[in-house]
Amino acid sequence: MTIPEAFTPDYLSAHRETEQQYYREFLKSGEPYRSLARRDFHQSARTGYHYDTQRQPENTPTPGLDLQDDQLYYNTGGSAAAYWADFDLPQPQQEIGALREDLQQWGYCLIREGLSTDQYQRMKQRLEDQAAGERKAGIACWTGTPNAPGESVPRSQFLHSLINKGEQFVGCVEHDPEAVQAGPLIEALLGEIIGRDFLMSSFIAIISNPFNMPQTLHQDQAIAPFQDPRAPFTCNTMFVMDDMGEHNGGTLVVPGSHRLLSQPTSGSPLTTPLPPAINLQADAGTVVIFEGRLLHGTGVNKSDHSRMILVMNSIKPFMRQQELHLLSAAPEILENASAKLAYRLGARPTGLGGIEGAWQGDFLIGQRLAFEQGNYRRVRELSPDSPAEELAADYGYRHSDTGIKLAAAQPEALDAVASRFGNTTPRWRPGAD
16 A cells, blocks of 8 residues: 655655754653752752662662662751751641641641541551561562662562452551541541542552662652642642651651742743651651642651551542552452442543543443453444344443443344343442442
8 A cells, every 4th residue: 555655754764853843842851850860959958869779878787778868869867857947737636727727738637536546546557467467478669769879670660450458458558547537627628628528549668678768859749740830630648657757767758849840830840949858756656637739758767666647649630640449449348349340440530531431420340240251342343234143232331320221222222232232230239429
């Protein structure tokens, strides 16, 4: 087949003038990370907020770490502490107005006793057992931070898909006060920050073991190259499982960076140095809310004990979720899901993320369970001359909310189709909200 010359790879390669590509500068900017990695620019961050595995310090007591140089971003006890000494940074509290002010000014807030004593103890025990079980089963996920020199895996263990690993975690997604006593308050704050129709993107536990390497500081929403100074489009809920602070590498944050990073707007470099990072300090049972524009990362655990947190990331509904919950969730979790849980897992799309056209508020759990049972039939090539048994086949689409709704209004459907599927009922009904 001969195609016009203007469509050929050779022609396009010869006429690929980079100065005429409209968005090249924006797409290639690498911002804000190019600015964040600048050396000798940010305060108390001589090498930037970037841990470079090729420039690990040598001849130090802890390989890969220099815990004495307070001009490295992960050491927060010297000049960084002095910088922030006179600022009124967020403190644990419970009143929504004060929490709202902390979020607006600093990009994060701390909810005191977000978990009750009983809720905390149950959650901590379940997580410790799960983490030990996954290690013993040889399926532990070692990720999130660089490897220490000479070691094959990082010293940080992640637990994924928590909704499969304990009933309390399902309640956290639903913000049920039986699971997390601050649930209604957390839900209200998330609704104010990113809108009430948010989805749950991921829910993980992170265990930082002694002398883990630090994480490069990052924005969770910077997976998309957009900075909006008006508002974020992701938000995190962090459950503190161990008392944390500078001694055990409490999560590093740069207070106020949510505004400072977004002010230059998308694709633009930073022209003003950022202030130093701090380690969050909070008691076990505290819940931390921090928005997606805030610069943060895992700190260095300088203690003799592991440090654990849980992080639930919530996003606007037009965004792709980090975890594909519709596949990851165990069948019984979906079978017993409330409408709220199904929606937050992405199993009730409203315009995006459907299956075979079922995306306008359809619950997709029936389709997923059919996949599980191996009896989901997809619609393939058809024509008016297709065999009757093929036209009347039990396609999965027939059991979607949309398919069921439209079944009785198909004027050209075969009589066999109308009689068999005209009164189809859903295979799954949502539980109580």
